Amino acid sequence: MSVLVYAENQSGKFKKSTYEVVSYAREVADKLKQKLIAVSINSKETNLLSNYGPDKIIEYNNPLLNDFTLQNYSSIISDCAKSECASLVVLSSTADSKYLAPSLSVNLDAGLASNVVSIPESFSPLTIRRSCFTNKAFNLTILKSETNIICVSNNSYGVKENKSKAEIISKKIAVNQDKIKIESKNKSSGAISIADADIVVSGGRGLKGPENWYLVENLASALGAAMACSKPVSDMGWRPHSEHVGQTGKPVASNLYIAIGISGAIQHLAGINASKVKVVINNDPEAPFFKAADYGIVGDAFDVVPKLTETLKAFKSS
Numbered sequence: 505m506s507v508l509v510y511a512e513n514q515s516g517k518f519k520k521s522t523y524e525v526v527s528y529a530r531e532v533a534d535k536l537k538q539k540l541i542a543v544s545i546n547s548k549e550t551n552l553l554s555n556y557g558p559d560k561i562i563e564y565n566n567p568l569l570n571d572f573t574l575q576n577y578s579s580i581i582s583d584c585a586k587s588e589c590a591s592l593v594v595l596s597s598t599a600d601s602k603y604l605a606p607s608l609s610v611n612l613d614a615g616l617a618s619n620v621v622s623i624p625e626s627f628s629p630l631t632i633r634r635s636c637f638t639n640k641a642f643n644l645t646i647l648k649s650e651t652n653i654i655c656v657s658n659n660s661y662g663v664k665e666n667k668s669k670a671e672i673i674s675k676k677i678a679v680n681q682d683k684i685k686i687e688s689k690n691k692s693s694g695a696i697s698i699a700d701a702d703i704v705v706s707g708g709r710g711l712k713g714p715e716n717w718y719l720v721e722n723l724a725s726a727l728g729a730a731m732a733c734s735k736p737v738s739d740m741g742w743r744p745h746s747e748h749v750g751q752t753g754k755p756v757a758s759n760l761y762i763a764i765g766i767s768g769a770i771q772h773l774a775g776i777n778a779s780k781v782k783v784v785i786n787n788d789p790e791a792p793f794f795k796a797a798d799y800g801i802v803g804d805a806f807d808v809v810p811k812l813t814e815t816l817k818a819f820k821s822s
């Protein structure tokens with residue numbers, strides 16, 4: 505028996521969430537006293553996975569797999585899980601992995617739990633803590649299948665280095681032309697992606713217009729943070745839709761989320777509840793965001809943000 509972790513990459517490079525999920529799977533495999541097998545598809549840096557503890561890495565390479573498509577990826581990972589006698593398949597919570605999970609569940613006749621936020625509470629039966637109601641509550645889910653699949657929430661476990669001497673096995677694979685054809689791909693232009701960022705600085709309608717976005721940009725640059733925005737901001741075209749966070753946008757699970765001129769509507773909070781520390785800058789002391797925040801500054805963003813940025817820059821250079 506083994507634990508199998510899917511090491512997802514983007515354009516051949518691993519993301520922080522991949523190292524996190526491999527670290528997580530290492531601890532679970534240790535608790536189960538099983539081997540940890542990592543599966544990598546068309547990565548340019550498969551060897552880096554051995555920094556996070558797998559016993560074996562199986563890599564598949566084929567130019568037809570450059571684009572993620574459900575049919576091929578699902579069949580490769582489920583075949584691998586079967587041949588490695590996986591009792592547990594661990595995935596991250598990226599869009600692709602969440603898309604994969606139900607298909608793997610059907611192929612492997614496996615139980616499935618998403619939004620997993622910690623190491624299982626018990627292994628017999630497998631009892632998993634999951635977040636629910638947009639991270640406002642937790643539930644314990646029991647999975648009773650012979651094989652189970654879990655999707656670990658971003659930033660819930662952390663990346664833990666654990667160097668191993670994993671053998672890397674390269675497998676050739678015949679791939680069918682997928683039924684789904686990708687016509688085009690639009691990549692977000694931000695230097696740091698919202699999903700991977702430790703710090704996110706986000707702006708709302710309180711910034712009055714796109715010409716004032718330098719406030720968000722300067723603060724984000726001082727902190728090495730990704731930029732985000734509320735829905736109306738992207739609807740009005742002030743910022744690209746790839747930066748919109750919330751119920752209908754991207755989820756954020758950063759260590760620090762700074763909201764500038766955002767009211768804190770329930771649909772916005774739904775996307776950022778998983779962030780660890782929330783800081784709000786708003787000139788209305790009654791703004792609902794203050795109730796959800798860890799720290800709040802009541803003040804005009806046009807006064808507060810430049811002062812905060814300068815103070816941070818001075819602090820960093822001292």
Ligand code: FAD
Pocket residue numbers: 707708709710711733734735736737748749750751752753764765766767768769770771772775785786787788791803804805806
């Ligand atoms: P506003 O509500 O206009 O708030 C602006 C804030 O800025 C106010 O609190 C104000 O006090 C403050 N402000 C004004 N001037 C200043 C200043 N000078 N300095 C400091 N603060 C200032 N919204 C999302 O964000 N994400 C979603 O995914 C999302 N999904 C939705 C889905 C549905 C089905 C619906 C119905 C709505 C959704 N919304 C979503 C919209 C949501 O309900 C709110 O309308 C939206 O979040 C408000 O955006 P805002 O806070 O930027 O703007």
